[in-house]
Amino acid sequence: MATKDKYQKYTPLEHILARPDTYVGSLETDNEKQWVLNKNKTGFDYKTIKHIPGLYKIYDEILVNAIDQASIDNKLDTIKVSIDANGTITVMNTGIGIPIEKHSKEDVYIPEMIFGQLLTSSNYDDNIKRTVGGRNGYGAKLANVFSSMFTLEVDDVQTQQTFTMTWTNNMQEKTEPIISKKACKKGLVKIIFKPDYKRFGLKKLDADSFALFEKRVYDACACTPDRVNVYFNDIKLCYKNFEKYVDLYIGNKKETNRIYESTKRWDVAVCYSDDGYKQISFVNGINTSIGGTHVDHVVRKIVNKIIDKIISKNANSQVKASFVKDHMFVFVKATLENPSFSSQTKTECTLKPQSFGSTFECSDDFSKKLLKLGIMEDAMALAKHKELRELSKTDGKKRGSIKGIPKLDDANFAGTSKSEKCTLFLTEGDSAKTFAVSGLSEIGRDYYGIFPLRGKLLNVREATPKQLIDNVEINAIKQILGLQQGRIYESLSDLRYGHIEILTDADVDGSHIKGLIINFIHTFWPSLLKFPTFIQSMVTPVIKVFKKNEEYSFYTISDYNVWKETKPCKGKTYTIKYYKGLGTSTSKEAKEYFRNKSQNTVYYIENDDASPHIVLAFKKDHADNRKQWILDGIQNNETIEYTGNNQQIDYSDFINKDLIQFSIADVERSIPSMIDGLKPSQRKVIFACRKRKNTEIKVSQLAGYASTVSAYHHGEQSMNSTIVGLAQNFVGSNNINLLQPKGQFGTRLMGGKDAASPRYIFTMLSNNCSQLIKTNDDPVLSYLNDDGMEIEPKYYVPTLPLVLINGADGIGTGYSSNVPCFNPDDIKTNIKLSLKNESLNEMIPWYNGFTGEIKPVPDFPGHYITIGKYSIVRDKLEITELPIGKWIQDYKEFLDSLIDDKIINYRNHSTEDKPHFVVKIDPKVISKCDVLKVFKLTSNLSTKNMHLFDANGNIKKYATPNDIIEEFVLVRMKYYQLRKNHIISQLTSTLDIISNKVRFIEMVTNDEIIIFKKKKDSIVNDLKQNKFTKIDDSYDYLLNLKLYNLTHENIVDLKKQHKNTQSELSNIKKLSTLDMWTNDLS
Template structure:
């Protein structure tokens, strides 16, 4: 007779706030990660602290914020009003405590409802908050959410404001490293959205006078803009837009209450619709929507009362109303563009003329591509039924309610042996594999036509689901997984060329990575260490002292699925592909894929030392 498990009051336990956050961090900060991706948890922690300082600025208190990151320690100092001294501990350690429940004080606040700094506190091995106001100062120190120390100074000459320092807990964020490029991008967005605010990051000053206009100028070279940026501002809305001369795809930067909604939402859908409607009405022609929006580069920021987001990390707006007496988000954006953009085009006929020519050109190109596109779509549909190239996963980036949606990854591999190893060792929920047959085509200088004519590119585009727009992207991370030899490097370069040429916003928005795989395995009977460089190999040999067995991996196919699981699991090492701000996409493509210049030979010799060593050994 089976023994029945007793279910009594003893089985039910209530987690306190910090235990709950530490047990389910994904619910509060999205994914964890190691800092190689812009949406990794360590940046969300920083964002939650800065959001509170931004709210102070918005309320008219404190014009500058100082941010310092030294190794693992982050410090954020604002010169706002300072947390009320008697509430310093409560504000960072009691759920549902904060100033943002009073909607009059924080009508269009960016911070989480009383959760933000508590999550940072619970997920940090060291957390210190210090508030100064009325010539007095109070501070409290915590470790993993537990109060360790607190002080009250009745007299201080410090300037008023709040200072928060924290060190993300290594038990939760494994082997993490802050990347300045990601922090810099986040801080720049804050100043674009808050003209008049100064942020100083590790001594470097960020300031914006022209808001979203500065953002577009910072991301795109002036030479690539078809016409000067159209910059429109209203009470709760700001828009900046232009068209690119060379880019095929649409590119949008969208914000709600200062939050970068990387996955768009109701406001971005409304903007895309209103843009087409306004332009159709201005020219009195029923243009195809895709022709109007082709090559558009735009930014939109709106302020909404009590916004509703589709995920805890607020990357997609779900609200349909602006709040208060205002109309719906859709009507509000539509009315604004209808008036402001229409006025602008009437006052600037030379811009209206350039825009019209651009739309007509897009229409011609679309018609030329129509036949090829239909064939390609039919081919993609047929092959998706039995697509040997794509082994899909269960969760996709659009599943924002799934707690692991940010971890969705597509590995692009070469050959059957490598894709076999990854396929057998992957996480079928969040990791998909696309296998290439040999070297992809060099797409440098070719037109979009080639994406449809080349079966491999067409199937890759279909797998990513980015033909119509980036909003439908199916995976958050696109990872190039090739061998670390000359052929692997070449395939890597050809794939980056494809993305730069046709889908540069994938790179601009931080979705493209290179998978780092170990070059050596050093082991003895007790321990196995995987090494990613010569230095790591030497350190492993010293650590194992005795007779260590050293294996050199020459290709991904040599690594067994049992071993591969280590390199694409919790300990995955990804190297983000980033654009050089000093170089336009055209210049980069010319440099890497154009005629073989002495400059490029010099660059390869200086930068590919590891790979050259490998070639010599092979």
């Protein structure tokens, strides 16, 4: 073909006939599954039929034309569809009809223009919001183009005329329109057409196409208003209600449970599907067999509801949206504004959700019923199955030697026929492994392996599959033991090791490690806990006592205390050695313990069902039950007396008497005291600072010093962070910082995360600390003891409740605490009112330097909202304060995320302690939006979670800040009385000493007592006879006086001291405890 002949030009009509796929879809016959009416005409069957997409499309265009008119023409009350034996199709609808008049511009009758001229439509103006299916100007004309005969009849009520016109030969030939007078009460549009069956490869309409056409009329019945009667071959269809229409697919409610939601523009039904995701959907009456954005919109809402519920049950669940969707059969009938589709065949809606003109929302009732369909349970089961399949990739198996696991010392017989007799030591770190290696020199390596844990094992009960798969330690243990995911073990011979022996320090963290290992086995292989020797632990002494050839070992402090009380001198003549960890033991001692391994081993057994106890301790959603468990543990104070000697311990006893000690300690570390507002680590820092001269010291050095003098047994980094936190004074940190920040201790820029390295910053006690925590109280405080060393007090008793001044946040096992900050002046006022037994003022949270607002939330007592500060001038939003808890750097990144969406740009004028952003924004957007919400200029505070330790060491929830003040006042007044009593006692003792010294000097100078050239015993006897007072069961305070003190001048000084002390004693007796408090506050 010559180049000039390669190019062709089609008319629109010729192009449609030459390229039908573009307009109506394929003209070829396909075998595919479709919904069609069953033989009894009581429901739909989903079966494989012969289907010609193009033929179905031209039929559907005519029917959709009638459905469209039903949505906009209130006079339309009837649609009739009939198909005769020759395959001639008639679609009729009543209504206002089509005007029988010529178009003002085109000089053609409007009915002819609508049905006989391509690219004509009343739906071209997209500025008008329409809820019909037509849009592109093809529609019913396509049926004309692909028909051998196409007749249009129109009755016009307005003109009392009738219009008839016929097209033939694929709309290429036509008759002249016939217009005549006709008396008509209703308008009418009737289309009679016979598809050009030859073009579709047919001689006549086949049975499968007839079934599809019939089914589509049932769709039309469900997609038209209630007033419209729909007929097929003169039989009226009775499925006007969309919910009833759904019955045709899934049976009635007794047969299939479903839920249904109907609003003005959305009808949605959902039921469980056991054979994958399915959908039936319509947009403005068009059957969107592929679905599209409207279905995705609905499905996303439903799936999110189910996933939210699953996550509320198990935060680590890895249920994907597809897992939920795969169990859904969803029905959607949507009315959208100006819908768009992926092609002229209109099988898939592509309109963006923001252009729908409405949204679908799941009502509370719909959501509640949704969770009862079984979809959620199957989605969770599918997720679990996939998790197990993924986790099984890290399975171990029983085999001989294994390689590639760092630090594993494998038993020689592990994985062999003797594996059931093998024991794997799981040790707390490398030092404990060294301890075990020393011990194995006594019992050999044939049956014993060692694997050191890197700290604490993962809590697998709350871990995601990804966390488990990525956890090197978990995978290593599975490989070493030969554990297989999901397997129920009936014999220990199926494993590489028949026993696990846990080797940890004899402290609460060691108990936690034991618990985590037990939890690991119980979560995945609970059958192994049935074997009474599978999990064991080696117990080592916490104290040893030595005296010459005697040696006693104690496995608990309580055992030691009982022994000590049986000794005449309370054990003081013995040498005591505390074993804080396995590292304290020598190699010789390790060998001794392993030599007597049976005496130092305990076995964990399952007499009763241990599951509820283990789950309680480690499952996240049991937090409320854990609270009571911990309270009971504190009150009962039960512990396990480890004795060794093949001791057997129930798993439930281990959880409730041993592991609980870790949980109690964790709460004590994390939750502050109501009295001084401090956690133990913070109290240790204050104690250390008061113990040394108050001069500047590096934070890193103070951390080391505090750890030494207060017996802090945790990480150095944790202590560094504690010190930095006590010194911070930016908005949102402390109202009154107890330490001075000498250097960069963090700012509002990053909420304190921008603090410099502890090696480069200095600190010391602040003047505020000295004013709030008085040294006068030190003698009457109760001090703790660690290994015989006196350390920090149980709590300090400040002059004001620091927990309200600086607030508190903490998370421990079962408990958390959140206390907002309050104004010290408000606190002082309420203390004074409390002392007068008057009603206290309500206090609002207050943060030093905060320039925004803090308001109570109406109708929600104890809840407050903090509001940033902003102003609007034309297109500028100026933000000069952020809500409490939001930091400048984070907010800058938030604004970055809004560019090109809600804002145009912004300028940052912030300093390290003062936020200042100028945001440029479209004024129309500002006028419509909620600035506080859109720009996240609020945060919430609450007094509803104020868990604190009271003066008796019990954890207590305080309802209001004033409850804290009332209780604090009682404790503070008690300690003022204790301080007063102590001062009186000290002054009285001082007066007695001074009086005795004066009398002693006078008697010596008057030769009434001779001290020269006499033995000490004789002098002591003289002092007894003269009834001198002993101090600490001794007269050394008199006998150690120097010669120059035995003078008249010293007597005068002592009498002056006596007078002054007497005056001081008199004054303190007159001073009330209230006066003492007032003086401290001045």
